[in-house]
Every structure is written in C-alpha cells, then in structure tokens.
Amino acid sequence: MQQNTNKMRFIIESRDKKSSARTGIIHTDHGDIKTPIFMPVGTVGSVKAVHINDLERQVKAQIILGNTYHLYLRPGLEVLEAAGGLHKFNGWSRPILTDSGGFQVFSLSGIRKIKPEEGVWFQSHIDGSRHLFSPEKVIDIQRIIGSDIMMAFDECPPYPCTYEYARKSLDITLGWLRRCWARYKETEPKYGHSQTLFPIVQGSVFKDLRSKSVEEITKLDCEGIAIGGIAVGEPIDMMYEMADYCCQILPQDKPRYLMGVGTPADILENIALGVDMFDCVMPTRNGRNANIFTWEGMMNMRNEKWKFDFSPIDANSDLEADRIYSRAYLRHLYAANEILGPMIGSLHNLHFYLELVGTARRKIEEGTFSEWKNEIVPKLKRKL
C-alpha cells in the first residue's frame, strides 16, 4: 500500500482540546516527519555553519529547506542534475522542501521585474545576469533539485501594501499557481522518489483576499498548503490574526506550513492556531550573530556580562556542546571572530528549535499544551 502511491500522506494523530493545535505525521519517500515541525533553512543546499551529521544526529532535523532561485544560480542545474539531485549532492537523506523563489520576489525587489504573463525577471545578485522565472520553469527546476516538497511560485507582497496591490498580486499568484499545478501534473520526478507541490495562500492582511486564495487552492488535490506573505514587517498581532484566520478556513486534513516564521514564541502561538510546519532563518542567522535562544530567554553572547561566566551555555540541554562549552568561552569565540562561535550558536539554536517543537508535540499528546504554552511564552521572550 505504501509503495508507489506517489503520494505524500499526512495523518493527524492528536488534537489539543483548548486550542487548534494538533500532532501528526507526514510520510514521504525520504522518511517521516512528525508535526508540528521546524525545518532548518539551507538556502544554497547548506544549513549555514552546520555539518550534515550534526543536523541529523544532534539537531535531529527531520526535513530541511533549499531555495530554487539560489540553487538555480549556484551551483546551477547542470551540476544538480549531474549529481542526481540535491539529496545526493549535499548528502542529506531525509526530506527536502524547496522554496520557489517567491520570497526573492519580495526580498530582491530592487533587482527584479514582475511580468504577470511571463513570470519574474531577476537580475542575478551574483553576476548581474538576467533570468526569467516562469511558473513552469520553477517547477522544472524543483524537479531537477528533486525536493520532496516543491513550492508554487508566488509573489510575497510587502507590508504595508494597498488593497489594490494585494488584490492584483493575488490574481497574479493564482494565475501562476494554475500554471505551476499544470506543469506539476504533466511532469514526473527524475530520481525515483515522489515529489509533491504545496500551493501558497496569499492576500496580505486582507481577509477577503485570503479567503479567495484558500477557496481557489482548495480546488486542487494538493497534499499540503502553505501560508505565505506573513512576517514581512506587519505587527505581531496582525500576523497572528492572519495565521489564525487562514487556519480556520483551511482544510483540516492537510498540513499547514507557515512560511518564514519565526521566533520561539511565534512558533508556539502558531502551533496553537493549528500550524504544522515552520521554517525560519532566525536560529541560524541569529546563531551566527551571537544570539542564543534558551528556555529562559535570549542571550546576546557578545555582551560583556558573559565575560567571566564559566557556566555551561545551557546546563539543562542534552546537546553536548551546550554542556562542554561555557558562556565565557562562547563569548570569546564570537569576540575573536572564530568560526567555531557561529557553528556552536547555529547548532545550539537549531537544537533548541527542534526541542521546542518536539516538546510542543509531546504536550499536545499529553493534553497540557495550552497551559504549558501560556506559561513558557513569556519566558522565551525575556532577554538575559
């Protein structure tokens, strides 16, 4: 039954009584993903500063991200195809999800031009060369990358944006979705494992647009749905409100992926709203920049106050590095610009994020998630 169904499967295992949180399991050809889950970001095929073995054995990551735009530019499709796909290229044998480049339409807004009928012309941030990303091409690239979960090409509109802009943007995104879906259906995986395509809900902060987006997406027999266009600068309450709204109108039986979120507190709050999957650069980027997340709050490891603190980075952590390295030593590494500092910081933060969602999962199963979440969130926001 499991073989050659060519379908990803999602099974909901338990639900929280006091919130919309749920636990589940996603089956893929590269293994299972237990939700709620956090997915480390590996834009160019590398989770920055973290060795693949550590990612697997210490962080216990179940799925990582790659990025279509970045991988297309470097190493390029010829290399990826010759390698036999990204899994073989980077040595990661568990599931991979690739973002479509939709976020780059937002983050690289200064060096791209949207042509609704064609797609998006990007001017490479590396060498200035021009490249058209059409919906079809974005699927073709993701077929070559071989990601288990491919993302539809979308426009992630900025915040703030006018209703009129958001409405037009959504029309474009929906048009691209239809084309992505058609290409997805008419093409096959290249490497023997199945690939699925997640559509992305857009509509900025306008509920009627979000509704329309969900309505169109629900017509597709997709196996998971992403909520995009969030955490782009809007107030936190508005972000929660939109995520909440989307979760309420999305089908219950499909995994919901909230793209680009977030802080540890954001993740718990959105699990409570019914989100199953998260990704964010925060643990790795902040880890490189000396910002450490713990159950007690955040630490800026560059601060002078850690200079003589020879206690472990995190005495309660089961991560070896958290117990063998002291805060004073980690501070020294960052101050001295030693590469080991960002490596330990990234490893620690990713381990913490996976612990966070793993604990949330257990609390949901035990039926104590909401109480636990309300107690822990204020602590997570503290600055030590």
Next chain:
RNA sequence: GGGAGAGUCGCAUAGUGGCAAUUGCAACAGACUGUAAAUCUGUCCUCUUCGGAGUUCGGUGGUUCGAGUCCACCCUCUCCCA
C-alpha cells in the same frame, strides 16, 4: 658628540590657519522572522533636560580675530653618522 625625522580621542591613521578633529581596528550596545546577512545599525574626550555646554591634538610660552596646524624653548621616541 653631530645630523635627520616624529609625538593627534585604547591602537593605528588623516589633517599644513576656522576643527570636538578623518578613516580603520578594538571596545560597548542594538537589530535580525519562506537568507544578496560569519551581516547591518548606533555609541565610542567629559557632562547633558539631546537643543547644547565644557575641556582637547607631548609640555610651556608666543604670533593671530582665530592654532592640531606658524614661532621659540623644553621633554620623549626613532633612524643615520661618529
């Protein structure tokens, strides 16, 4: 003993009559949410109600409306010749 040169805010540098004074590093703090980020921003002589105010460029004296900048002497250091 003779000759040449140099002393600027932690360090290194810019500045040759209008200057609280350039730049880099260091230091200190902040930011980071589908990664153009091992990045970026701010502070960095003292005080400040953030508008300013007060003291500064080895030392002392002088020229000048005005001196880090010109002059004299002194101190310290570097190099070369003995």
